[in-house]
Amino acid sequence: MAEKTTRDPKDVPSSSPDENEFPFGYPTSICEDVPDQKYLCSNCNNVLKKALQTLCGHRYCSACLSWIVRNNKNAICQKCKEEDPSTSSEGSLLAQDRAFGDAAINKEISDLKVHCVTPGCSWSGIMKDFEEHQSLCEYALIPCHTGCGHVVMRMKLADHLENGCVNNVTVCQRCKQSLSSSEYQEHSCEGNLGKEQNCVQTETSSKEKSCSIPSINKNGCRFSEVGCSFRIAELHRCLTQKDAGLSSLHKSLLFSEQASYDGVFLWKITDVGRKLQDSVTGRTVSLYSPAFYTAKYGYKVCLRVYLNGDGAGKGTHMSLFFVVMRGDYDALLPWPFRHKVTFMLLDQNNREHIIDAFRPDLTSASFQRPVNDMNVASGCPMFLPLSKLQSPKYAYVKEDTLFLKCIIETN
Template sequence: MAEKATRVSPDGPVSTPDENEFPFGYPTSICETVPDHKYLCSSCNNVLKKAQQTLCGHRYCSACLLWIVRNNKNPICQKCNVDDPGTTNEDRLLTEERAFSDAAINKEISEFKVHCGTPGCNWSGIMKNFEDHQSLCEYALILCHTGCGHMVMRKKLADHLENGCVNNMTTCQKCKRRLSSNEYQKHTCEGNSSKDQKQTQPEGPSKEKNHSTPSNTKDGCRFSEIGCSFRGSKEKTKEHEKTAMGTHLLMLLQHIKQLKAGLCPRGGATNGMIPHLATAEAKVKGLERRVSDLQIQGALEVSGDLEVDCIPGTSVCEEESILQQFVREKVITELENKLHVFENIVAVLNKEVETSKLEIAAFRRQSGLDQDIIQSLEVKITELHRCLTQKDAGLSKLHTRLQSFEQASYDGVFLWKITDVSRKYHDSVTGRVISLYSPAFYTAKYGYKVCLRIYLNGDGTGKGTHVSLFFVVMKGEYDALLPWPFKHKVTFMMLDQNNREHVIDAFRPDLTSASFQRPASDMNVASGCPMFLPLCKLQSPKYAYVKEDTLFLKCIIETNS
């Protein structure tokens, strides 16, 4: 069973479930909402983990892509084969060099709201914290590190190591019984002492150690001395030590308990050490007394440049004077050395100050040059902005003319489509926009230029009760060649969009009216039908003059009359 629990794959050691819970993508079941198709791996169909995008545009988990490339000769994108199986393209070839990390998708996936899928765990958060939780989840099933083959909850691992792990046993050297850690702490037998006991190593890992790969290709975990059997490359070992922190702490706690049990197994051994501690303490106190006897009795008080014995009734002897003189000379020498050091420091600082001044002056000169460049660039930007404004105005005029040309008619028949009728009617009632002008149209290619003007809330005698529609003669390019006044018959039509009952009205121009003379300004005064259509009829559901908030007006000018 130990062999099964610690089997090694061709690419490296198999990690325990908590270290690499989802190597080929995250299951969609942990997501709070169903993820979009673009977040799923084209191979495992799970949520992408370390997404890689290929040249054909499909995405794979980093581990999935690596597995496909290493286990297939000339691998082809699986998604491309499904979407278009009959086509061959070089971009479909999958290699590690032809794929790149999709940072945008990885960032979006890291913000997914997820929850722990382990039964009993209520954790929820975002995807970027999910793996950290997996390495610490107390409800996750993990493989016992001693190689016994048992899968236990992380929070029950310590209890398993103390009571149930067959490989975590200690042998009593007196009675030769193999006991669990919990039983060993309570075990007593005659003559048993801490020196006669040692903990047996787990059998499963020791058997496999003889068959492990050479140490120059795989490194062991730093916690191997307390029972961790993980071995792998430096990168995988670092990742293992980071993710299996909770397991290592439990192992360390168990190891400390075992050391404690080995050092102080019974109260008798502790009592036997007390005389030795007492003897050592007595020796320390004796040494302290001998040192205190060697200390000089009295003290010297320094006042200015003189030193006076503070013990009254004694005189300064010659030896003490020589000693004081020696101490004074030594102090003066040390002060002179320090002064010399300080003088050197000041000299160095002065040089640095001079250098700094030169650098500041150079920076100021460069700053002045930069300011001049910035000002010249600002002037150029202002000129460019003015040119862009002029060109925008010219483009706007050209756009307006092009739009008018596109909507213009040159045969005397014009169809006007008015949208957003309800809003424009409301604007007319409130006085915000009381009338609307149609685009200009022509009676012929070189004929009269005219347009229509409509009042949705009426004008003059029809104000508030009727729709008013007027005809406007505009100033055109060929007015000098046309006969005046304008005298062609004009017919207005409001079209029923169900083709049942169109509203039709016609009139002939009053040749004496200024509305039909040659325009002196952009357009003449409008003339037409102030009571063209009652508003009640326009708004009635029996008619379809307004349908989907749109109405159509038609104007026909009889140019052959």
């Protein structure tokens, strides 16, 4: 007997368990107008977040469906139970692989007019910008990062750190006494005479460091701030350069992790529902995979996918293409590129993978030595019907993710 799902408030996590986060749907109170029923989750009854549609036609937040399936064996759709308490039909069973991303509803929800409900804040906009605002809202209550236990408005955090945070202390470099910011302003010892020349280390529970220079000492003498200001600017410039270097290093490491050097490449594409919608609207028509190689010093190639099709497959099929790119060792490689290429769309239930393959047309410019960054793509404009890609009968898209595999015959 299938078990009933539940929406008991003490079982389902709160709509906002952490600061400004709504993993189980957005509260309807943020909407300017009463949201249509089709925009509400069948479980939490909030505005859908990452909407999924089940086989029975009802919609759930992605996180809600995951929670239900994880906590209820053979879960039955709650809406189906409300419509017919005796229902136990196969179509009403809930499972991750029996639901698919509802791109159309997600697009409509992203355009809903909303406003911030934090007291004092007057922000309004559309749903797709709501979470970004929540992370910046000056009126939002946030915990002090020093771990002092205080929760303050974001706009008042600096004042709290300066005047009220017990963990934000300054160490006098002369007497080594730990002082709050206000205490330090009144502090007097032999070491104070040199404060205009020495930046003071500020210690918090998170071991942060900053420069704390009072403008006027206890006796009313104004210190020179020019030297320290120059030093701060110099340090800021150095940090900016280091950040840029770290960012470049991060990209290089990420590329190294994703790169393949044996002619076999597995491409994980996430957020498929939104990317398919972007392809339909023309916002982002195609996606390129990271580059991979036939060997360590071999051909450099990548994949290009049109989720809503290209050419003969536009609007009806997913199109998949192979791209020869300009590589560092092209001068040593034989041309044209002549290796057999096999495409696979993996069924995540390991039942029916989609496989297609081709051998390069040696007269095509697509397979000659590249003179630009990449050649014209070549491949399968009608790789897979969209109806099959989106059908809940198959597991090509699961948890809004699909996997494409390319195998280059390098023998």
